[in-house]
Amino acid sequence: xxxxxxxxxxxxxxxxxxxQSLAAAGVGSSxxxxxxxxxxxxxxxxxxLLEGLHGFQAIIVVSKPAARxxxxxxxxxxxxxxxxxWFTVGEATAAxxxxxxxxxxxxxxxxxxxxxxxxxxxxxxxxxxxxxxLIVRGVGGRELLAERLAEQGASVEYLELYRRCLPAYPAxxxxxxxxxxxxxxxxxxxxxxxxxxQQLA
Numbered sequence: 606x607x608x609x610x611x612x613x614x615x616x617x618x619x620x621x622x623x624x625q626s627l628a629a630a631g632v633g634s635s636x637x638x639x640x641x642x643x644x645x646x647x648x649x650x651x652x653x654l655l656e657g658l659h660g661f662q663a664i665i666v667v668s669k670p671a672a673r674x675x676x677x678x679x680x681x682x683x684x685x686x687x688x689x690x691w692f693t694v695g696e697a698t699a700a701x702x703x704x705x706x707x708x709x710x711x712x713x714x715x716x717x718x719x720x721x722x723x724x725x726x727x728x729x730x731x732x733x734x735x736x737x738x739l740i741v742r743g744v745g746g747r748e749l750l751a752e753r754l755a756e757q758g759a760s761v762e763y764l765e766l767y768r769r770c771l772p773a774y775p776a777x778x779x780x781x782x783x784x785x786x787x788x789x790x791x792x793x794x795x796x797x798x799x800x801x802x803q804q805l806a
Contacts (some may be wrong), residue, residue, distance in 0.1 A: 607632040612783065612791040614639040614798050616670070623792070635786045637779070639793075639801040641772045642670045645744065645765065647678060654764045655679060658687055660737060663723070663730040665750065665758075666693045666709070667742040672701035674766040675741050690730060694721050718749045731759045743767045771801040779805040 610633040613620045620636040627634045643805060647655075651656035655678055658664060666672045672693070679686055691709035693699040696805070699709040710727065712720035731738065736759045740750060744765045751761040779802075782788065793799045 608785060609790050610634065610788045612637055612788045614675065614791065614793050616640045616642055616804060618657075619669075631664055632648065635782060635788060638772055639798045639805070640795065641770045642743075642772050643768045644674055645767055647766075651764060651766075652682070652763065654739060655682060655684060658684075658739070660686075661690060661739045661740045662694055662733060662736040663727060665694075665727075665738065665740045666698055667694050667746070667750075669698050669701050670767055671741045671743065672698050672747055675764070676701070676705055678766065692721060692724070692730075694718065718753075720748060722750065722753050725750075731757055734780050735760065738762070739764055742765065743769055745769075769797050771804060774805060 607630070611627065613623055613627075613634050613636045615623060615638065617636070617638045620638050624634045624636055655675075657685065666675060686707060691699075691702055691707050693702065693709045693711045696711055699711045702709045710724060712724050714720065730736065731754060736757075738751075738754050738759045738761045740761060741764045744767070751763075754761050791802075793802060
């Protein structure tokens, strides 16, 4: 049994999956999500993007929440997504799309924007006259993908479907959890999660 007792801070669903994997490896953990996914209300511009998916040479979905919410919005609107042109940063996001019959290209190694930009399939997708790229994500985030694709001549638009919020915890929750469960390490998987950790601390 490992000496580690870790505080896990990913969104609830991911936190539970990670805790299960750690338990199988003999590592104790406690889940305290520092990111809550709050869907945004779809406005007219977002609706137009959803209806116009077939007009993009590349649709890049950057996270599992983005993939799930995109699929939900398409189903609610009765829209059929294109079968080609899907890209994700990582395999887990690609798997969400594949469950609905959409095959997505993702980097075989690495799960960040840099790895995706190096993917030959993405380079080929934008190697056409006046390529259009849609990035499906949460509100805010890194601009590297859009900047690099624009440098390659692509017109890039964002479809932002959710916000990342700090769940409401009573004052002192973090300190009490660490002391009560004798936690001696923590896992933070994003810059925003780290910011939220600082707020709680």
